[in-house]
Amino acid sequence: MGIPVGMDAAAEPTDVIAAAKGGDLRAFEQLYRQFSPRVFGLCLRLTGQREAAEDCTQESFMSAWRALRGFEQRSRFSTWLHRIAVRTVLARRRGLRVEYEVGEPASGLPEVADPAADGMPLDLERAIAALPEGARHVLVLVGIYGFSHAEAAAALGTAEGTCKAQLHRARGLLAAALGLVEL
């Protein structure tokens, strides 16, 4: 897995990671402070629900702590952590299918919008949250967080072709929702 677009290539604190691997909880807290906003953003957009995103972020960091000793730095820590987050969301979703589908799709998302961006992203966030789940997952991973199709397919446990089709579908639905003409 490469470095997805948007991932900060310069901010991989190897010494802190090493300390956390050795069981240093304070070092792990530093990692949490640095990486949790990206993980939470990812979880929030994948689930579309704030409470679920909090749970998934919590579970992701707990899983990361448990597995950290086996992290061999073949990939970047951030990449490894984001992969954990995606799998945590998917695992939780499998257990709570009804809750996710019944929930109000846009709930918990207002804080996402960038206030400096003339109000537009909020509509976009809501449109994303209202997408069918499969299309939303691919759009979030590929369209927002810069995963390649291969990486997204691996993370989601689906075929690369399915991933591409879902992205196409998501873009079409989003364009229609926002009144844009998709080229």
Place this chain on the structure above:
Amino acid sequence: MTDSSQKSAPPSLDEQLARLPLDIAPPAQLWPRIAARLTPSPRRSRPVLFAVAAALGCACVASALTWSVLRGRAAPEAPQIARHAPGFDEPRDPHYIAARDSLESAFRQRLALLDPATRVKIESSLAVIRQAHEDIRKALASDPASPVLEQLWQSTWHDELDLYEHVVEATQSTLTRT
């Protein structure tokens, strides 16, 4: 005026997606919740440590004395307590690791009492368990959210301690016969 009078084209979908912030601050209380679950409370960790230490005591000392009296009964508390050890969440806790290493050391001493053929079988079983443990640990590193892998990982700890139990029992029988 000129700028506002000219209606600019709306940003494309890609442009809009690119403007979205990737980072969203989680609620402030989230880390304390995580930390609370990662930090074993003193009430919990101490008894576990003492339980493992008690297992050591039973395996190394008490059993040698007690078995000569309680001839014919199953090896008592050591394995029973040892089975609880893998249940706690911090297998890399240095206290736990130290206690487990001591327990293994006691097991090694008992192993020496067995005949060579049995010893080879046991060593080979232990190697299989440890290899399984290592394989599962690696799998967990790439898929840490898997509950199945986590369960399997924990079960290898149980298997290892069960093996210790069997050796202790077998050694007890040998001791009581002699």
